[in-house]
Amino acid sequence: MIRPFSSTSTDTTDTTTPPPPPATSPFPGGIDRRRPDAGIHRAEPTDVGAPAADDDATPPPLPVKIVVAGGFGAGKTTAVGAISDIEPLTTEAAMTVNAVDLDRLSDDSTKTTTTVAFDFGRVALGNDLMLYLFGSPGQDRFRFFWDELLRGAIGAVVLIDTGRFEDCFGAVSHLEHSGVPFVVVVNAFDGRIRHHPDEVRSALDISPSTPVLVADVRDREGVKGVLVTLVRHAMATATRTG
């Protein structure tokens, strides 16, 4: 599974290679824009060769990922930020979705593009693993986005915002249908919850084997506990299904 980092050994020698002729545009689309700040704060190309030398002996960490799904305000960014080695980054992704039939006024009106904002964080697990965390909205209309997010994922954490319970319905049914292991987390701010885990389990009508737990996702240890529970659950699922 670990991919060799084959070309790094040549990094130090290759930095002396002369750059390609400037007359050749490196942009196939002919979009070699003039830099307004050309020449300002321009470091020598050889500067950047140095850090890669550290990787020469060891391959890069093997990436694994976990998806954190929840409605707006459920605490996704907080949860990702509590354990991430970097400040969580929020990025927009465009997705094409099928519009409802009512919109079919012309041939091209059946497809529409919408954007989804997602959070990204990562945490190094020892020297050989890198865990990527993706925070994604839980509403049903984002399911096209989840397909990509969930591909190859260890599993998902569904964060329950007890104020807007229904925001996670889409995520829960999608996870159940795709067979991706998941845990449901009732976010407890200051140790207070509005719904007991048993009520949540009953309201979501999820399988008895799916863990439902209470955690304060502002707390690193709290999030760590959630992820440990998820990985254990994924192991149990993997054992059951062979």
Place this chain on the structure above:
Amino acid sequence: MSANDLPDDLFRARRLRPYLITGGRTRASVDLAMETQIRSTPQGTASLAQLDHEREALVRMCVTPMPVAEIAGRLHLPLQVARVVVSDLVVQGLVAVDGPISPDRPDLHLLERVLEGLRTL
């Protein structure tokens, strides 16, 4: 969403501006998952002076391998724009793909390693 409070033309401008970087293209020539790790090549680090601002920053960042989602986040680009830019650089040989996460569900052995890693955090 505060962007929706903008007048229509400004809202459209805000959506469109990042696509100037791709010359209006929205389709990447190389299939890149958002967690695919990208690293700069020696040719890339030797070509920084020929690159525009975003591409230079991208090649510099990827001296340490970095997933496409992180590249997009750090450069404040929509994911699809980052994909187009990265795939151009892949075609030009200035960055290389370290490979995506396997599409299969992680096996027991890998899960055990993840569990062990989480416990020692």
